[in-house]
Amino acid sequence: MTDVTHQTVTEGPPAPEFLGRRRELAALRSDIARAGLDTLAGRPAPRCRVLLIAGRPGTGRTALAGKFARELAADGDHPDGVLHVRLTDPGGAAVPTGRAARALLDALGEAAPPGADDAELSDTLRDALQERRAVLVLDDVHDGAQLADLVPDSRDCLVVAVARGPLTGVPDVRPCTLGGLDRQTSVRLLARGAGPVRITVDPTAAESLAEECADLPAALVLAAGWLGAHPEATVADALHRMRTDHMGPLLAAAERPAEGGEEEDDDGAAADAGLADGPLRRAFGLVHASLPAPAARLLRLLTLAPAGPVDAHTAAALAGCPVQAARAALAEFATLGLLRAAPEPGQYVLPACFETLLHTLVRTQERPAEVVLARARTLERTVRRLRAAEAVTEPPGSAARRWLSGLPAALRFETGEAAAGWLDARRGALLAAARLAVADGGLDTLARRLLSALTHALVAHRGAGGAARELYELHGLVVEVATRQRLPRELAAAHLNLGDIDARAGRHTAALARYRAALDAARDERDQADTATLGRALESIGDTYTELRDRQRAADWYGRALTLAQSRGDLDGTARLHARVGAALACAEEWTDALRAWRAAGAAHRRRGDVPAQARALAEAARVLEHAGRTRDAERMATDALRLAVRAGDTRLQAALRLRLAEYADRQGDTPGADRHRAAADALLTHDASLLPEATTFET
Template sequence: MSDQVLDPGGRAQSPPGRAPGGAARPAGDPAFHGRARELKALREDIARAGLDTLSGRKSARARVLLIAGGPGSGRTALAEEFARQVADDYPDGVLRARLTRPGGRTVPTARTARDLLAALGTSGAPGSDEEELTAALRKALSGRRFVLLLDDAADPEQVHALIPDEHDCLVLATSEGPLTGVPDVRPCALGGLDTAAAVEVLAHHAGGRTRFTVDPVAARSLVEECAGRPAALVLAGGWLASRPKASVADLARRLHALPPGEEHAQGLRALARAFRLVHEELPPPAHRMLRLLVLAPAGCVDAHIASALAGCSVTAAQGTLDLFAAQGLLRSAEGPRHGLPEYAVPGCLAPFLVALLQDRDKPSEVLLARARMLERTVRQLQACRATAEPVDSPARKRLAGLPKALRFPTREAAAEWLDSRLPMLLAAAVLAVEDGELDTQARRLVSALVRALIAHRGEEAAAPELYPLHELVLGVVVRRDLKLEQAAALLNLADLDTRAGRPRTALARYRRALDAARSAGDPLLTVRALESLGGTYQELEDWERAADWYGRALSVRLARNEPAEQARLYGRLGAVHCYAGSWGEAMRNWRAAAAGYRRMRDDRGHARALGEMARVQEYAGRPEESLRTCEEALSCAMRAGDRRLQAALQMRMADTLDRLGDPAAARIRRGAADRLLSDTPGVAYEIRSSLPKD
């Protein structure tokens, strides 16, 4: 999030992944004032010949413009205004990403690229690294005309990795200083606003021009005290708005009387004084809440987070947040249509809030506040997940016992809340895990977030977000040396690697999971790891190793006396040996599977196992035996009432009869299969009539 989020209009900015096109502000919007010279310079910089053009080549990459300014200088507001003005030249819209969070933490480039891909309606494969995601982003932007607004870049590498290979796109970056590592870019350096524009900002936030019109000298003096800094002007205007009888001259005198602090050397004197004045005159109960808001992940705050941090009611927290927003200490942010309003902590004020928190609150009190916030977030996620469950499910019954403020009216409202709060929730999980002091709450938070994502999006669609969450859990359980949880996290990650087409990475994780499960003495996770190793080697067509691992898993199932699992694993072994061309081993295992299903009186499973036995017999060159086995399988399928399986077996028998030179009988079998399928819509079981690959 940019240090300059508290812009002259206090305007909400769309977080990454929301509103890819961005809504253009109408002409004449009073939220932006001044900067005509800078806007003209930026337009001229687009048309300026770059190094590629001067050398006679067409630029292969997007043009990069840079707006540089210190905290509270209005760099984000200028970038948004310029993006609005050039919107007609870039019809695909504006993509936004913040590269630094409040407090100075940079956002990983992989996270930014994934958010931008989500805004474009696509996603990278789960577990993709930075290079893969940025390549996917460049591909998605190819042939399109976007403005890519990269707010608050901390270093040139963040910007360089995201520049599209598309000359019809425009990259608009903001930063505190020049990005010397980005080629062919000149910074548009920002100072303070001119007096006329600064007075307009003050009047807009103070609620009218009257006080400034009647005392223009005091207005100019106030602008000087604020050094023309938009963020300081917003705070000053908010102070005046809350005191209708106060004069502009009185505010200027009070700011001037404040002693200079350490911020003077950092060029933040005006902003620091304005913040100090507003903060000191807040009602005493609000002081502590304001300090604690800097703990909010990604700087995103609503009444639930504020009430949990401060230990007060949601209603009281909402009233205090409204007060902060009116004073310019928070800005309104885009949130869900249902539920409580969302606010953002201005990045330019975060250092002051951190200093106050460290000076006035004990570490134990801060830790307790963070624990309350994580617990509240967990309960919200549990309510979000429960809303997606069936009405008569235990989760929905537990949901009825939660306070009304934590419940969601509909599944759609819960899904909308989850989507809008996802950047904050992911940031909360990262911070909780990296901190290391609240590992139990961190694990509960990640678990609740994983379940909510799966409930609302499904495992396949949620996989890109699940992967980093499982990695977070793995970090916690490794730190705590929790072997059982290590095995589970590694298995989850390996499953996602397998689906993403990274079998070698999956194999390494399955082996680590197997070691952890054995150390924990958990047979279920052990056998799951063994089976997963067998399945991965099967995907790699390494039949020998696949059979070996399936055999080890079968040994565990035999020792635990689990007939159903034994029959299933015998079937997997039979399939692997069939692929390998080991007909004898394949027959032995399918026969064992059929026997297991028969003992369990599972007619459907028995029929399918016999059908596979018939397939192997045919591959082995014994069609008469195959035909007899198919007859037996058909009888089992009829007892099971599985018409599709009956049709598949009839078709297999028809193919076998053709090979045996009996086309008339084959036609009868195919006719029977057609009648079965005409009464049973849907696809029949797969019928392979050719030899499997070696």
């Protein structure tokens, strides 16, 4: 998930008092007013100013960026508020530019076309910010290229980037490098948890504890949290315990070199980078060692949850414990400094600086089977919750509503509005869960159920058009799973759905590629019976060539679909495809073949008993005859179509045919006949039957 928020200075719960960093805040403010290098060179850049807060995890870099951004918004210089997005996934991978841009657009309330590529989404974001004055906090930036793709062109906006170190490739970046806090602020931060009495009693131990934490805010918060949870302990006790490496035995397996001298993979390298951070590791070990075994296990398993806020229900599913126990544990973690309270009540965020340690603990302390089981429990609960969100939209008394009434209260929704609100609030986390399930590769059955349930829930509440953006990503994930599991029907259906969304967005070349992929999947030798999907793919290719104005190819593909429909005995499809062939050939001015196709369409509609459709087919055949220069034949065909239109009661078609017959009469010099037809057309268009000439009513 891309963790994104759109904040104003009045939103969210009251945050703890921000301590220290006065010098850094003043430096950041002065950098805004300072002329950039391009300006000094006489080439002012059109892009907004970028300020960089650089520091290792645990230095409070994200907190400083948030504090600075809120102050700017409160000053009124940026009335459009603060946008915050994290650009590195919990596993350490860079968030794709398109996903980050789309998340920012969502926070702005701006729509972006589904399936758009990274460049298009970046351009859309810049356009959306052109007339706005907002502060963008781009947190945990992976590299300079990632940042450059998201910097708006408007000089009225400001970007505050947060990264581990310097970023190359972004011009005129203002760096602010963070280390530890000043010692006085560090002691004040310890006093927040320990209370002023214990600090006053032993100020030397307090300063030594701050030094042991290297004055890092994250380590100090953990030490303060431990002191707050142990009122009987002294600051010296905390100092003594922190000097003991509680994490060493737990992490020993991760720190051993690979066998045979082989290099570790990227995950191992990332873990070692985090384990080398001594003060943060020891402070984390101080708190972790004080946790009961079930709570410590729950904390570790939180890293398996989708990125973003976590609630008690998700935590309970991960650990397989009661919701009430999970709720109490999460609150305790927040008190200890292991979690931060999210703006939404009952939800918490895991600080990024603990992710590496916890990922490593999962690898060393949890059996692989238990990890798989925890993920499976979470996916199963999410599937049931999504099915409940869909079921609440069904009519009372239906089978779905009866199933819903049998669910536990924690899983069901009482109203459709409640389900829709949950879907909107958890949309990012749900998509992240889908991505994680598919990437896992070992839970494909559950992943398919999750993708299906999420698709149906979104369509039930927002419609296919309103949920097109999410559906495009979900169908793409289905392609991945279906390819891996060799499921040609699901693969073909997913490609067709993706092609339909591409076609509606005007990306006809991309749609054509999707439809051809669906055709290949439907033709798979293991699934020859899937002729319905095959026919839809053939027809969709014809539709796409029609949009591309390649009428001959459109007619050819419609013809292939027609042959298949005839072989299946599909009379409805046969009638429809004859008409599509006729329309394509008429546009290509192939009059003889177009006439044959429209007549065949009329005959098929006659066999179906659809008189209105038969009348329309004959009307089109008359138009083809007219274009072919066979006016007499066109008049006779139009007269036959008019008789059918009268039988069908289709007044609009009757009026159109009357006007066409009036033109034919004018060409033959039959002025009275032309006047009668026009008078009849006027009567039909004004819905005044008294104006219809008596002599022109057709008898059948």
